Amino acid sequence: MKKVKNTCFIFLIAVLVFSCGNKTKKTTEKNIEVSESTDQPPNIVFILSDDQSWTDYSFMGDENIETPRIDQFASESLTFTQSYVPTPLCSPSLATIITGLYPKDHGILGNDKVYERVKGDRKASQENRAEAYKSVISAFEKQTTLPDRLKEKGYLSFQTGKWWHGNHRIGGFDYGMTHGDPTRGGRHGDYGLEIGRQGLDTINSYVDLALKEKKPFFLWYAPFLPHRPHNPPQRLFEKYKKKTDSEHLAKYWAMCEWFDETCGQLFDLIEDKGLTENTLFVYVCDNGWAQDPTKSGYLKHSKRAPYDMGIRTPIMYKWTGKIKPNMDTKTITSSIDMVPTVLDVLGIEKPENLPGVSVLDEKALNERKGIFGEVYAHDFDTIENSMFYNMAIFPPYKIIIPDPVRKKGEAIQLFNIDEDPFEKNNLAETHPEIVKELQEKITAFRAE
Template identity: 30%
Template sequence: MMKSITIFIFCCLTSVFAYSQDKPNIVLLFSDDAGYADFGFHGSKTMKTPNLDKLAKQGVKFTQAYVSDPTCGPSRAGLITGRYQQRFGFEENNVPGFMSKVSAADGWDMGVPTEEVTLADYLKKQGYATAFYGKWHLGGADKFHPTKRGFDEFYGFRGGARSYFPYSDLPPSKMDLMEKGFGNYQEPAKYLTDALATEAVDFIKRKHKEKQPFFAMLSFNAVHTPMDATPEDLAKFPNLTGKRKIVAAMTLALDRACGKIIDQLKKLGIEDNTIIVFTNDNGGPTDKNASVNYPLSGTKSNHLEGGIRVPFLMKWPGKLKANTTYTNPISTMDLLPTFYAAAGGDVSAIQNIDGVNLTPFITGIDNAKPHETLFWKKDARGVIRKGDFKLIRFPDRPAELYNIAEDISESNNIADAHPELVKSLFKELFEWELTLERPRWMLKKEFEKVDIDRMDAYRDQSKFLD
C-alpha cells in the first residue's frame, strides 16, 4: 500500500514539473535610446552587434514595430500594461518629474497607477518567476516599486538615467542608485551593462535548477546618456571620434550583455524552450548620443517614424520560423498578450488592453494585420496610422499626411492632395482621444517647443550616416 502511495506521489510531482517545464521561459531584452540604423541586422557596417545579428537570423525580424510613445517612461508604461498609457493618464512626461507644477500628481506621486495590472502580474498568475533588471522609470515612490508591481526580484534603479560606473559619492537622488530588492542599495562592481547581464544569468540558473518557468526583463539603460564606455570597448573603434565612438562602444557592450544571456540559455539546454525578444523603447536622440535612425526621419520625442518605429526581434524555436521577416505593423503593447498566451493564459479574458497576441499573425494562422489602426498622443500633438496612411497633427503648423509604404522617410507630405482623407483621419483621431483619461501630470509648455525644435533640426537622418 505504501509503495503504491509513493508511486502515486512521484507521478504527481513528475507531472507538475513536466507541466512547468512545458511553459516557455521568456526573456525580454530592452535597450534604451538606440538608433534604428545602429545594428548589424539593420545594415550598419559601423556598429558591432554579432550576438543580436545572430538572433535576427535565428528568429523573426519585424520591420514595422512601434512603441506607444517616443519617450522612455510613457513607452515603458504602454509595454508593461499592454494599453495605451494615455488611458490611465501617463501621457506627458517621464517620471518622477519635478518640472510640471500644474498637475494633480507631481514628483514622487507620478507613476503607473497601482490599479493597473502589469505584464509581470499576468505571468505570475501562470506560475512564472519574474525578475526585472535595469532602468525602471515607471514611478519613484515605494508603491510603484517593481517588487510591488509583479516582479519577484529587482536589481536596477528607479529613475531614467545614471552613470554606467559605480558612484563613489552619493548622486543627487536615490532614484539614480542601484537597488537590489527593495531598499537595499548596492552599486555595481563593474560596468553597469555587464553587471545587469550577470545578475540576470544568476536568476536564470537558479530558476532552471528549481524547474520553474521564468520571465526576465533586462531593461538596459544602454545606450541612453550619460555617454559612458570602457576603455577596452572604445579601443574597438579606432576610426570613430566623439559621441559616435562612445555610442558604438556602448552598443558593443549592450550586444555582449545580450549574448551572455543567450549563451547561458544554450548552456543550460533551455534555448529551445525560451522566447527571446529584443527591442528598444523609442527612437535614438541623435543630438544627445549620436544615434542614427536612417532611413527613418526624426528622433526620440517626436512622432516621425524615427521616434516611434524601433528594432524588434523575436525567437521562439519550434513556433516561429527562423530567418524570416514580418512586415505588418505591430506594437510593444502586443508583448503582454503574446507572452500571456504563450504562458497558457486566456487572452480573451483580459479586459481593456490594446495589444494583441502576435503568434497567430506571425505563424500565418491569421493573415489579417494585427493592427489596422494605431494612435499616438502627447498634449496637442496627435498621430493616427490607418493602413499605410499616417496623419500627424501639430500645435504650430498644418497637419502632415504620409503614405508610409511608399515614403518611409516621410519626405513627401501629401495632405494637400487628400483633403477628405485628412478630414476623416482627424475625426477618427479625435474620437479616440475622447476615450482617454485626462493627463495626471503635465509639462510646462516650453518643453513642447524643445521636442518640436529637435524634430525640425534632426528630421533628415541621412546627414548623420557614417
C-alpha cells in the first residue's frame, strides 16, 4: 500500500525529455514508430479540461469559441473526435483517467461519500464530509495508478490542478500541489487549483527538477478551467460580449479560450526547453458542460447526465515524429484507453484487469465493438444504492438504462448517435431487438 507523507510543501512540477536512439522499428498494425534502443523513454503529459462540452472547440465546429492552440494540437495528433469518459462527473472521471478502470472497479462513484449536511453550519458539514471520505481515500490508495506503473521505468510523476483523492501521493505522484488535508480546505485540488489560472511557474519548476535529475516525467495538468467560477480575463470577456446578449454565455466562452491560452503556454514551455520531440501529450475533458444562458449553471442534459453532452469528448495523442497525425471522426475510444496506450508506448505489458485497449493497436481497436458508461449519485454509497444510469455505446447505437429504483418511471432510451448526435429521437420502442441485445451486454459488463 502506498503511504502518504504529511507534508505542507507545494512542490513545483516538471516535464523532461531526452532524444530517442537512432534505431527504430514500425510495430505491426500500429500508427506509431517505437524506438528499439533509447537513452530515455518519452515524457508523458496528460492535459485535462474541466467542464467543457465536446462541441466547444473551434476545430469541432463551434462558430463562437476560439481555441487556436488546441486546434493546432488536434491537427498534429491522432485525434478521436467521438470519444468518451465513462461518467459525467469529475472525481470518478479523473479516477478512471489515472487508473484505466471503470468507476465500478476503482470505487470512486461520485464526488462525495454520503454525509450529513448540517443546515446553517458549513464547518460541521465539511467535517462530516471529510470523515465520510476517509474510507474512499483508503480504498483508492490500494489501486495501482499510472504513476505507480511508471516507477519501473524510472519516471518522476508530478500533479497539478484538480485532484480529489487526498494527498497527491495517494495517486502515486512523487511531487504535487495538492495536500488533500480537509482541515486546510483540501477537497478537490486545494493549491493545485491555482495552476493555469495563476500561471505555470510550478510546472516550470517541475520541468527543471526532472531535467536536473535526468529522469523522464509524467505530468498531470488538470487546471480548474473552464470550470466555474467563470471569471475570465476582462479582455476575453469583452471579446465574447460582442458575440452574445447572454453574459453567462460570454463568460463561459471566454473561459474556454482562457484554458486554450494556458495549453499554449504549456506547449511553449516544453518547446522552449527542447523537450517537445520526446514528449507524448494526451488530451481529454473530464466531463461535459452546456452553459445555461439565463444563469451561472449548466443545462440538465450535460454534466451529471448520461447524454453525449455529459460524457463525449475529443481525445488526442501527440508524439512528434512517432504517432501519425489523423483526425478520426468514426472510431469510438474512451478514457479507459489512455493508460493502456501509455503502457503500450513504453513496452509495459497491460495488466489483465484493465478493460481498455491501446489506441495505437489498430487490430485491438477494431475488434472492440463498444464501450460502457455509468452514472451514480453525486453523494454516493454502494453501487447498488447509488446507481442512476447504465450506458452502452455500440455504434451506431447508444442505450441509456435508468435504474428502476432511483430513476423510477424513466424510460429506456436508444439513439442512433451517427445520425442523431444530440440524441433527440428515442428509438427504443421501434428497435426492441437492439434494446435487448444491449441490455444483455450491460448485464455482462456489470458482472465482470
